[in-house]
Each structure stands twice: as C-alpha cells, then as structure tokens.
Amino acid sequence: RRAAACAPVVRSRVATTATWDPLGAAGGARRARGASDPDDSEARDTMENSFGVLALLAVTVGVLLTLRHFAAPEVSLAVRLQLALSWTLSLSILALVPADIAATASGDASARPTLALLWDLSYWITFNLTWFVLPLHQIYEDAGDFTVAARLATSVRENVIFYAVLVAVALLGVIVLTANGAMTLTGVAAFSIASATSFGIVAGVFLLGYGLVEVPRSIWRSANIQRRPNAAYRKVGEVASALDEAHAALRKIVRASETTQEVMPRNHELRWMMRIIAAETPKSADVGVGGSVDVDASEDGDDYDYDYDEESDMVRLRRQLKRKLRVYRRTAAQYVVAVSTAMEAEAVLNASGLGASGLGDRSCLMTSSDKRFRNPLRPVRAGKFAATLETAEWWWRCRVAPVAARALAVALAAFSVLTVWAETFMWTTQATDGVDVSPFSAMLRSAARDSSTAVHAAVIAPLGYMCFCAMFSLFRLGMFSFYSLVPGGTDSFSLLLNASLTCRFAAPLSLNFLMMVPSVRELAAAHGEGNKNTVFHEKLADNIPTFANAFNAAFPACVSLYCATLLWKGCLDKILAAILRRGDSEKFRFASEEDDDDRDAHVTDGKRIVDRERVEMASANAGDPRGWNIGAGCPYYVDLGKQVDLGAMATTTGAGAGDENSDDIESRGLLSRRGGARSDDAEEQRAERWERNKARLANAVSRGAAGAPRPPP
Numbered sequence: 001r002r003a004a005a006c007a008p009v010v011r012s013r014v015a016t017t018a019t020w021d022p023l024g025a026a027g028g029a030r031r032a033r034g035a036s037d038p039d040d041s042e043a044r045d046t047m048e049n050s051f052g053v054l055a056l057l058a059v060t061v062g063v064l065l066t067l068r069h070f071a072a073p074e075v076s077l078a079v080r081l082q083l084a085l086s087w088t089l090s091l092s093i094l095a096l097v098p099a100d101i102a103a104t105a106s107g108d109a110s111a112r113p114t115l116a117l118l119w120d121l122s123y124w125i126t127f128n129l130t131w132f133v134l135p136l137h138q139i140y141e142d143a144g145d146f147t148v149a150a151r152l153a154t155s156v157r158e159n160v161i162f163y164a165v166l167v168a169v170a171l172l173g174v175i176v177l178t179a180n181g182a183m184t185l186t187g188v189a190a191f192s193i194a195s196a197t198s199f200g201i202v203a204g205v206f207l208l209g210y211g212l213v214e215v216p217r218s219i220w221r222s223a224n225i226q227r228r229p230n231a232a233y234r235k236v237g238e239v240a241s242a243l244d245e246a247h248a249a250l251r252k253i254v255r256a257s258e259t260t261q262e263v264m265p266r267n268h269e270l271r272w273m274m275r276i277i278a279a280e281t282p283k284s285a286d287v288g289v290g291g292s293v294d295v296d297a298s299e300d301g302d303d304y305d306y307d308y309d310e311e312s313d314m315v316r317l318r319r320q321l322k323r324k325l326r327v328y329r330r331t332a333a334q335y336v337v338a339v340s341t342a343m344e345a346e347a348v349l350n351a352s353g354l355g356a357s358g359l360g361d362r363s364c365l366m367t368s369s370d371k372r373f374r375n376p377l378r379p380v381r382a383g384k385f386a387a388t389l390e391t392a393e394w395w396w397r398c399r400v401a402p403v404a405a406r407a408l409a410v411a412l413a414a415f416s417v418l419t420v421w422a423e424t425f426m427w428t429t430q431a432t433d434g435v436d437v438s439p440f441s442a443m444l445r446s447a448a449r450d451s452s453t454a455v456h457a458a459v460i461a462p463l464g465y466m467c468f469c470a471m472f473s474l475f476r477l478g479m480f481s482f483y484s485l486v487p488g489g490t491d492s493f494s495l496l497l498n499a500s501l502t503c504r505f506a507a508p509l510s511l512n513f514l515m516m517v518p519s520v521r522e523l524a525a526a527h528g529e530g531n532k533n534t535v536f537h538e539k540l541a542d543n544i545p546t547f548a549n550a551f552n553a554a555f556p557a558c559v560s561l562y563c564a565t566l567l568w569k570g571c572l573d574k575i576l577a578a579i580l581r582r583g584d585s586e587k588f589r590f591a592s593e594e595d596d597d598d599r600d601a602h603v604t605d606g607k608r609i610v611d612r613e614r615v616e617m618a619s620a621n622a623g624d625p626r627g628w629n630i631g632a633g634c635p636y637y638v639d640l641g642k643q644v645d646l647g648a649m650a651t652t653t654g655a656g657a658g659d660e661n662s663d664d665i666e667s668r669g670l671l672s673r674r675g676g677a678r679s680d681d682a683e684e685q686r687a688e689r690w691e692r693n694k695a696r697l698a699n700a701v702s703r704g705a706a707g708a709p710r711p712p713p
Contacts, residue, residue: 051456055095063087070490072329079492082137086499089126090506094467096122097510098459100534101444102452104520107527115535123507123539127196130503131166134496135159141492144319146273169195194544200508201552204470205423207505209562211469212420214476216413223405225349225398232342236609237602239331239338240634246328247636250287253324256306257281257317264308273314280321282640325640326491332637333489336630342610343376352398373397376617415465420563422516423556429518430553441519448523463513470509474501511540515553609634 067083096118103111139155173191222228257277264274306313351373372387373394374380381389418439428434440462447458475485475498483494514520514537524532533541541549612633631637 051453052095052099055098055460056092059091059094060088063091067495069487070485071495072333072489072491075490075492075495079137079141079495082134083495083499086126086129086134086503089122089129090499090502091467092122093506093510094460094464096536097463097513098456100536101459101514101517101520102455104532104534105444105448105455105523105527106452107524112535116539119536119539126503126506127192130500131196134500134503135162138493138496138500141496142319142322144315144317144322146276146315146318150315190544193540194548196504197508197511197540197544198548198551200505201512201555204505204508204512205556205559206562207470207473208419208423208466208509209559210476210566211471211473212416212559213563213566215469215472216409216416219405219412220409223402223409225345225352225402228345229342229349230603232338232345233603233606233610236335236338236342236606237604238606239334240605240609241602243328243331243335243634244636246324246331247287247638250282250324250328253321254281254284254287257321258284260306260308260317268308270308270311270314273311273318274308277314277318277321280318280325282325282638286638286640326493328638329640330484330486330489330491330494332631332639333486334484335634335637336489337487338606339610339613339630340377342606343614346610347373347376348397351394371395376614412465415462416469416563419462419466420560423512424560426516426556427550427554430515431550436518438516438518440513441517444517445519445523459517466509466513470505471502474498474505477501507540510536511552512556515541 063084066087067080071080071083096115099111100115100119102108103115136152136155136159139158140151143151143154145151145154173195221231258281261274261278264271268274306317308314371394372390374390375393380386422438422440425437429436429438440458443458443462444455447454477483483497484490485494485498514534520534521532541552613630614633616632629639631639
C-alpha cells in the first residue's frame with residue numbers, strides 16, 4: 001500500500017523532470033526549428049553580430065564625447081589617444097559580456113573561438129596598460145626634466161616602489177607555485193589573473209556600493225529647485241577658497257622662477273634650461289605678483305630655493321612650476337563650473353515662482369507669471385520662435401525636469417536594491433550549491449524565452465548600470481587630493497590616472513556580473529551543451545584556485561552593509577557616539593555636506609561671489625554675456641590661456657630685461673623659503689652659493705674695467 005501510494009508521486013516527479021525546459025515550449029520549438037533551418041541560425045548570428053557592432057560603436061562614441069568633455073585644451077594628442085584606447089577597451093565589456101552570455105545561452109559553439117580571442121585581447125591589453133604603461137606615462141607627464149630620455153628615467157625611478165610591490169607579489173606567487181609543483185607558464189598566468197581579480201573585486205565592491213547609493217540620491221537632490229541654489233553657493237565658496245590658495249602658490253613659484261632667472265648669468269651653461277622655464281612661466285602682470293609676495297611665509301610644504309648651478313634644481317623648479325600651474329588651471333575651471341551652476345540654479349528658482357521671497361526677480365530673467373525662461377549665461381534669443389522656445393524651456397526646467405528627475409531616481413534606486421540583493425546572495429550559487437535567488441538571473445531566464453535581442457537587453461541594462469555606478473565613483477574620487485576631473489579643465493596626469501583605474505576594474509566587474517547570473521549554465525544545458533559557463537568565466541574563474549573563487553563570490557556580500565552605512569550614516573554616528581567617547585567617534589564619521597563645519601560660511605561667501613560676478617556681467621556690454629567671462633569679479637582668477645607644450649625644447653625665448661639685474665636678490669629672502677624643512681647643512685650651502693655668485697660678479701666687474709670683451713649672450 002505504501003509503495004502504491006508513492007508511485008503517483010514518483011511518476012509525477014519523473015514526468016516533471018523529463019519535460020522541464022527553461023526556454024518553454026516556444027523556445028523548444030524555436031530550438032528545433034533553428035537546428036533544422038540553417039537560415040534561421042544565420043539570421044540569429046547576423047543579429048547578434050549587429051548588436052555587438054552597435055554596442056562597440058556606442059562605446060567608442062561615448063568615450064570620445066567623454067574625452068572631449070573633460071580634457072583640457074593643453075592635453076597632448078598622445079595622451080588623448082592612450083585615453084581613448086584605455087577607456088574603449090575597458091568599456092568594451094558592455095559589448096563582450098552580452099555577446100558571451102547570448103552565445104552560451106543559445107548553445108552557439110561557433111562563436112566561442114572569436115569571443116575567446118576578443119576576451120584575450122581586451123583583458124591582457126588592459127592588464128598591461130593598468131600595471132605598466134599608464135603608471136609610466138603618468139609620471140612622464142609630471143616630470144620636469146628637459147629631455148625625453150631624462151623624463152623616462154624619472155618615471156621609471158619614481159615607479160620603483162610601485163613595481164617593487166608587484167615584484168614582491170610575483171615572488172610570493174613563484175614560491176606558492178613551486179611548492180605546489182605548478183611552476184609553468186599557465187600557472188604564472190593563473191596566479192597573475194587571481195591576484196589582479198581579487199584586488200579588483202575588493203576595491204570594485206566599494207566603488208560600486210558608493211555609486212549604487214549616491215547616483216539615485218544625487219539625482220533626487222538635484223530635483224529640489226529650492227535647495228539647489230544653496231548647494232551651488234556652498235560649492236562656489238569651497239572652490240573660491242581653493243582658488244585663493246592655488247593662486248597664492250602660483251604667485252610664489254612665479255616669483256621664484258623670475259628671481260632665479262634674474263640671478264643666473266647670461267652665459268651660464270644651464271641658461272638654455274632657464275629659457276625653457278621662462279617660456280612656461282606666466283607673466284608677473286598676469287598672475288598679479290607684487291612686491292608683497294613672501295616666499296618664506298609659505299606653508300604649502302614646498303621649497304622655493306633653487307640653485308641655478310645644479311641641473312637637479314632646474315628640474316625641480318620646472319616640475320614645481322608645472323604642478324602649480326596644473327592645480328591652478330584645474331581649480332579655475334572648477335570655479336567657472338561652480339559659478340555657472342549657481343547662476344543657472346538661481347535662474348530656475350526665480351523663474352519657477354518659488355523663490356520670490358528669497359532671491360527676487362533678476363534683470364536678466366522674465367517674471368514667473370510670463371512662464372518664460374532666459375538663461376543668464378546665454379544671449380537673449382531673437383527671431384520668430386524666440387518666445388516659444390523660452391516657454392518650452394520654462395516648462396522643461398521648472399515643471400517637467402524635476403518630476404522626471406525624481407522618477408528616474410526612484411527607478412535607479414530600485415535597480416540599486418536589486419543589485420545589492422544579487423551581490424549579497426551571490427555566494428549561495430558560487431561558493432555553495434544553494435538556490436539561485438538573483439533577480440538578474442531570473443530576468444535572463446525570462447528573456448531567453450523571447451529572442452537573442454531580449455537576452456542582450458536583459459544583460460546590458462543591469463551591467464550598464466553597474467558600470468555607470470563604478471565609473472561615477474571613479475570620477476567622484478576627483479574630490480580627493482590626488483587627482484581631479486573637471487569639465488574642460490582636466491590635466492593629463494588626472495586623465496591618465498583615471499584611465500589606469502578604469503582598466504583595473506573592467507575585468508573584475510565583468511566576472512562579478514557573470515557570477516550573478518548562474519542561470520546561463522541552465523540555459524546552456526537546455527541546448528545540450530552540458531553545464532557550460534561563458535567563455536570569460538572559463539578563462540578567468542576556471543583557471544584560478546578554488547579558494548580565490550570562493551573569496552570573489554563571498555566578499556561582495558559586504559556591499560549590503562556598506563550601502564546601509566552610506567544611507568544611514570546618522571544612525572551609525574549615534575551608535576558610535578553611544579559606544580565610544582565623542583572624540584573617538586568623530587574619527588569614524590562619514591564626511592558629508594551636513595558635517596561641514598564651515599557650511600554656512602561657504603554658502604554666504606558663495607552667494608556674495610555670485611552676486612559680484614553678476615554685477616560684472618551687468619556692467620559689461622549692457623549685460624550681454626557675449627562680452628563677459630566668468631572670473632571678472634574674482635580678484636584671484638586669471639585666464640592663463642592655453643598651456644605651452646612642456647615637452648618642447650625652446651631655444652629662442654629671451655630672458656627679458658631682468659638678465660642684467662644684479663641686485664641682491666637672495667638677500668631679500670625671495671629664494672630662501674626653508675622654515676626648518678632642510679638641515680643646517682643647507683644653510684651653509686646657500687652661503688657658499690652666495691659667495692660664489694659674488695665672486696662671479698667681481699670677475700665680471702674686473703673684466704669690464706680692464707676692457708675685456710663680454711661673452712656673447
């Protein structure tokens with residue numbers, strides 16, 4: 001009786017297992033039709049190839065537009081080409097990952113060799129770019145040497161620490177491989193892949209987590225028309241303070257350069273170096289260098305004492321000049337962007353009718369009752385459709401755009417929740433044989449029932465959002481001190497550093513996404529391909545140790561805690577304050593706009609600066625923006641124009657009237673900014689140099705008195 005009762009259940013389970021098809025009946029019919037109809041298979045391959053070509057084309061266009069948006073005018077062609085190559089290869093995952101998943105899910109074995117070749121090219125080129133080529137190019141652009149060979153030598157020398165760490169990791173890998181008897185070319189490649197991938201996974205999780213939280217939140221905040229001006233004022237105040245500091249540092253290095261030029265004899269053997277530095281130094285009148293510049297009072301940690309007899313000091317002077325110019329140009333570009341944003345935020349608030357009690361109407365704007373918008377930074381429209389365009393812009397900026405921004409923020413927040421869910425429970429299928437609960441895996445199963453185009457769309461939507469969040473975080477890293485990305489004002493060093501980071505996280509991000517969609521193996525099995533993974537997964541994950549795969553699958557679960565900390569940092573601060581003393585809890589607080597102690601002062605200063613810029617605009621050409629540039633109302637804003645090619649060997653730049661000035665320059669303290677930074681021996685060296693300079697001057701005077709001819713300049 002017990003056997004008879006269990007028989008129907010057993011038959012039911014057998015029938016269910018035998019008829020289970022993840023593609024459904026329609027998918028099975030399509031599969032059978034594709035196997036017997038070569039034309040249908042050829043059409044599917046053509047469609048997939050077309051999608052890949054379109055994706056690569058879109059990536060290339062996006063890279064070129066991004067490069068044009070951020071690169072400063074003085075960025076060289078060589079840097080632009082390397083940036084285009086690095087960014088394109090990094091973002092090519094938006095084309096390769098969907099194509100790889102689609103080919104595996106459809107059982108298309110003919111596409112795997114081509115995908116394997118493309119993955120090899122993309123991975124190993126970006127691997128060498130991020131670890132070898134780009135670090136060398138970064139320091140080469142920053143070096144102050146006067147020849148190409150010397151700049152390369154400086155780049156190699158300063159990357160020794162970086163490469164020493166790589167060598168230490170490589171030696172550790174050799175020891176491990178030798179102990180396991182796997183010291184082969186394949187084993188070395190697998191160790192390199194495992195090390196780079198694990199590093200990328202760890203750092204990439206934090207970049208991704210920050211973007212998943214900050215992208216929807218920043219879009220939501222930007223929809224608040226009433227709050228936007230104060231946020232813009234605060235940014236203007238911060239950037240103006242930074243611009244003041246950058247301007248002071250630039251004035252000091254310009255004074256040091258000009259003073260060194262004055263004391264150097266005209267027939268000195270290193271005079272050609274000084275000519276190059278003089279050609280790259282802004283004019284004193286442009287920068288505003290006056291007699292009140294006190295180099296000794298500098299607190300920026302730089303030494304402004306340069307010995308023109310030493311080539312190393314000439315190199316150091318040129319490098320410091322390049323750095324100060326780079327920082328000033330970058331900060332000046334940030335100032336222009338911040339003031340423009342603040343003026344547009346004021347215009348939108350005033351035109352919307354919500355700011356009548358605060359800002360009031362400006363002369364460059366229409367009243368809110370007219371429902372017309374005029375941008376204060378753009379000339380007034382003229383023509384038959386001017387009023388219509390102004391009305392349309394009013395509806396967009398004041399009514400449609402805020403609602404659309406909030407809707408987009410909600411949609412992206414939902415996508416962020418799905419991504420965090422998939423990351424948190426990815427280990428259930430990768431490290432163990434648990435249940436697949438990934439929402440992206442379910443999306444892929446559903447799309448596989450329709451067509452290969454639906455599969456591509458189901459892959460590129462979440463993958464594109466993850467890439468955008470990671471790139472958003474990389475670009476936001478520019479708020480820290482080591483580099484900065486500014487629209488229209490980003491220097492070569494910052495661009496190359498960003499390209500290096502982008503290349504470093506492309507492959508780990510691809511692997512991370514592939515581990516979130518384990519349903520690919522099920523779809524491949526449904527086509528008789530067995531439990532087969534994608535090509536990239538086989539190349540990357542299947543060739544590294546098991547413990548490394550387990551770590552790469554388990555560590556992303558930390559993203560949920562990290563995102564929660566970013567979202568509810570106020571709660572975390574209260575918990576830390578309750579557990580720790582207040583002084584200790586301050587060390588663990590997250591920096592934010594609300595935590596800025598000078599926030600009110602920055603807002604006040606920013607509003608005053610914007611008002612001053614508006615007054616300058618109103619007084620220039622009767623308020624026509626075409627005759628006015630941002631910065632006219634800032635005393636420390638200087639438009640330095642396009643930078644001179646710092647790699648060029650200038651040979652005919654005159655030294656100016658200061659060459660014959662033999663005044664006691666060093667005795668006035670313009671080159672002796674020491675402040676205890678150097679040892680007592682440095683003071684003795686300075687005294688020796690001064691005695692040597694006096695002897696040179698005495699010899700020149702004696703030659704003149706004896707009627708000896710002066711050496712040619």
